[in-house]
Amino acid sequence: MKRFRNGEIWGFEAQAPRGPADGVVLGVDGGTTSTVCVCLPAAGPLPDPLPILSRAVGGCSNHNSVGENAARETLEEVMAQALSKACYSRKAVRAVCLAVSGVNHPTDQQRILDWLRDIFPNSVKFYVENDSVAAMASGTMGKLHGCVLIAGTGTIAYGFTEDGKEARAAGAGPVLGDWGSGYGIAAQALTAVMRAHDGRGPQTKLTKSILDMLELPSPDELIGWTYADPSWARIAALVPIVVSTAEDGDEVANRILYDSVQELADSIIAVVRRLRLCGEDGKEAFPLVMVGGVLEANKRWDIGKEVVNYVSKIFPGFLPIRPKLEPAVGAALVAWNRSMRELKDAQEADSPRISVLQ
Amino acid sequence: MKRFRNGEIWGFEAQAPRGPADGVVLGVDGGTTSTVCVCLPAAGPLPDPLPILSRAVGGCSNHNSVGENAARETLEEVMAQALSKACYSRKAVRAVCLAVSGVNHPTDQQRILDWLRDIFPNSVKFYVENDSVAAMASGTMGKLHGCVLIAGTGTIAYGFTEDGKEARAAGAGPVLGDWGSGYGIAAQALTAVMRAHDGRGPQTKLTKSILDMLELPSPDELIGWTYADPSWARIAALVPIVVSTAEDGDEVANRILYDSVQELADSIIAVVRRLRLCGEDGKEAFPLVMVGGVLEANKRWDIGKEVVNYVSKIFPGFLPIRPKLEPAVGAALVAWNRSMRELKDAQEADSPRISVLQ
The missing domain is CATH 3.30.420.40 (ATPase, nucleotide binding domain)
Incomplete structure (x- = not known):
């Protein structure tokens, strides 16, 4: 985990508390026009309205449009800003869902994952997806099932079945x-x-x-x-x-x-x-x-x-x-859902052992 | 007139002779894929085959594609190379026809003209045109009348009437x-x-x-x-x-x-x-x-x-x-024609005075 970049981006952490015991999740909607990051509590249940801890906005993070370095800089900055505004350090983060326009291929995902691992503590779970995932989740409270159409600067249609199949059309720039x-x-x-x-x-x-x-x-x-x-x-x-x-x-x-x-x-x-x-x-x-x-x-x-x-x-x-939540909140809900599922899986993995012992 | 850039581009002139008394003309065909410059004697008549003194080739010089600095660098380099190969300095140049893809507007022409004046001696005549001029002239031995269709990386149709009207279609990238x-x-x-x-x-x-x-x-x-x-x-x-x-x-x-x-x-x-x-x-x-x-x-x-x-x-x-000459030779013929016309105009402007005196 790198501590500083140019002594600035993560500099606020010197004063930031570690955060709540259950931690937080970050959802990022990275678009060709703007990039938004929101921070939610990591553990549920989530009340309505959602307890959004903070929100930060940056420019374009589509690497096909502005190049890889500029895209990463924007992503890192919005995540740091969201944590800084919520007054938590990276140690509070349980999961990050980065849903970024221009992520079209496993190699795109892998490059971003490698880079994220260099920024956050080892324990953080990452979900790197196309920005259509954030948009879909914003209309379904984080559930990935159905079809989403995004038509902003770019356009893509993305579909998800309940058993995890995916398909896309357009989104090729x-x-x-x-x-x-x-x-x-x-x-x-x-x-x-x-x-x-x-x-x-x-x-x-x-x-x-x-x-x-x-x-x-x-x-x-x-x-x-x-x-x-x-x-x-x-x-x-x-x-x-x-x-x-x-x-x-x-x-x-x-x-x-x-x-x-x-x-x-x-x-x-x-x-x-x-x-x-x-x-x-x-x-x-x-x-x-x-x-x-x-x-x-x-x-x-x-x-x-x-x-x-x-x-x-x-x-x-x-x-x-027509979602009432913004896509970045959808991304945060994906991170929250998956983080909760892992927690539940871990608990279930423990339970049978306990029942055998009883 | 600048003498050197990075001490390299025009460095050869220290050894180059001034050139023939009548001087030379340069024709440049600046395209999106490549840029060609040829050097011809400035005074006629031109025999068949044409006495091409030298030829130099560079990369893209369309400022819309690679940006203005890269385009200018390519143009300057091909002109310097052509003169260097012909063993003449810039003092031998009478006229330059720069026919460059991406020159679409009087302001484009003016920017290139200002820059050319900084490179060449004051006496040189410049003709800055769209690359369609070079292509047209390559099929008509330098005469600008008719229509030309260019279809390479880009495309443009350009027309010229005998009384100097022009029109274009496409060529907008x-x-x-x-x-x-x-x-x-x-x-x-x-x-x-x-x-x-x-x-x-x-x-x-x-x-x-x-x-x-x-x-x-x-x-x-x-x-x-x-x-x-x-x-x-x-x-x-x-x-x-x-x-x-x-x-x-x-x-x-x-x-x-x-x-x-x-x-x-x-x-x-x-x-x-x-x-x-x-x-x-x-x-x-x-x-x-x-x-x-x-x-x-x-x-x-x-x-x-x-x-x-x-x-x-x-x-x-x-x-x-289907021209047998390449467009850069067409550009050189435009420079040659116009240079000869100015010479003739100057002689005619003198002649009446002489006849009155007789």
């Missing part, structure tokens, strides 16, 4: 065709402006609305603006203007949004079919947790509602859930 | 929808592999061919591979495997290539219409210069030939030209 994401919607809107300007596509009100918003004099300047900063979140921030232009009756903007609905619905359908979450007859009930800025209601154009309409024609039994 | 480019074709192929893997798209032989080529065990690893290196040229290098998979009868790969043909043809059509290069009746003759790896012939699938077939149905009078 902008180069690999996540066209339903906020980035995808905005990039298509920018493309439509360039095409109209070139004479390769229909005229669209997006030209005026996007140029006005960015305070640029002509579409030619969009090229420089686009490549001046490689952040995906910066492009995705144009989604509200695409939605309002569609609400204003623009055909091109409407086409882009309908295409995104189709893309997002296709991702859900692919995951549900692969895991047979809808049962053999296609009508069984399963939760569909929906999170992310793209799915939030606008005045008239509501992408999330359109996705629900589309999917309900195929799987009439699904239960759409 | 991968984020802004250059789907006919090498990058665009390859990104669509990678997307098709991910969709097939997710169950969101049809199965395709691209999966096996691309994974075999990249020596990756599964499509899941493609995400890490894609974002490990942001170079557009690295993605575009997959085009030959997409073409061979299409030749092997794969429907998905064929659809991607037909779409790219349509995209490339649409760019040409937009430019020709805006400049009325085809005349009022749409049948007038004009040159269409076609360059770039994407347009080169494959065994059976020839993207360039399909583009010609498509465009000829709309503009029966166009003359497709």
